Amino acid sequence: MAENLTLDTTLTKAEQYQQLLPQIEALTTGEPDLTANLANTAAALRQAFGFFWVGFYLVKGDELVLGPFQGPIACTRIRHGKGVCGASWAQAQTMLVPDVDAFPGHIACSSDSKSEIVVPILKDGRVVAVLDVDSDQLNDFDQADQAALEQLMQLAAQWF
Numbered sequence: 001m002a003e004n005l006t007l008d009t010t011l012t013k014a015e016q017y018q019q020l021l022p023q024i025e026a027l028t029t030g031e032p033d034l035t036a037n038l039a040n041t042a043a044a045l046r047q048a049f050g051f052f053w054v055g056f057y058l059v060k061g062d063e064l065v066l067g068p069f070q071g072p073i074a075c076t077r078i079r080h081g082k083g084v085c086g087a088s089w090a091q092a093q094t095m096l097v098p099d100v101d102a103f104p105g106h107i108a109c110s111s112d113s114k115s116e117i118v119v120p121i122l123k124d125g126r127v128v129a130v131l132d133v134d135s136d137q138l139n140d141f142d143q144a145d146q147a148a149l150e151q152l153m154q155l156a157a158q159w160f
Contacts, residue, residue, distance in 0.1 A: 003027075007048055017148035020048050025155055037159045038129075039068035041152070045133065046070040052113060053134040057085050059127060064089060067129065075109040083107035088118040089127045094146055098139040110134070117141040119149045123160045131156070 005023055007016065024044050028037040038056045046054045055069020057078060064078040064085055081090040083106055088095045095118045100106045103116075113134040121129040131153055135141065 005044055005047060012144075013049075013142075014144040014148070016048060017144065020044065021148060021152055021155075024152065028155070028159065034159050035068055037156070041131075041156065042068050042070045051133050052136040053110065053132070055132055056121075056129050057132060058129045059089065064130065069132075071134070072110055072112075075107055078107060084116050084118050085130050085132050088120050088130050092120050092122065092127050094119045094150060096141055096146055098141070100134075112136045114138045115140045117145055117149065119146070119153045121153045121156050121160065123157045128157070128160045 005020065008019060009016070011019065024041055027040050027044070031037055042054045042056065045051060053069065053071030053074065055071065055074060056067035057064035058067045062080050066074055066076045078085050080086055084095050084097055084100065084103055095116070097103045097116045100108070100113055100116050113136065115135045115138050117133050119131045120127045121131065131149060133141070133149070
């Protein structure tokens with residue numbers, strides 16, 4: 001696949017994801033390098049939707065450690081159960097946060113982040129990483145984001 005995305009911004013968000021996910025799958029199929037796949041996935045999501053920040057945190061011991069991302073500099077390490085990412089890891093479930101300032105224990109890597117969705121990547125029943133997507137708009141994520149990003153993270157689990 002060429003390193004270009006075909007995107008129709010006149011579609012609904014759900015339809016845009018339906019258009020994007022096969023392109024990410026084609027881009028990553030046959031590529032054995034985890035970093036390359038995570039990096040291209042973060043870039044594709046940011047390019048497609050203009051999110052403020054898109055990236056991955058990888059489980060390393062008792063911390064999440066910053067992996068490939070697109071956007072401003074970020075927190076490097078997050079403890080288990082801390083912040084939105086740590087909560088997603090601890091609970092092994094997606095965290096959809098319409099207002100990060102209202103989330104108890106939110107870690108403010110950037111004061112420009114207003115809403116967030118974090119989706120765990122599960123491999124053999126355990127969280128190996130999380131996808132973190134931030135917006136500079138309140139309430140920017142919904143069930144369409146959650147459904148599509150959970151589907152995408154099922155694909156990502158194959159890279160680990």
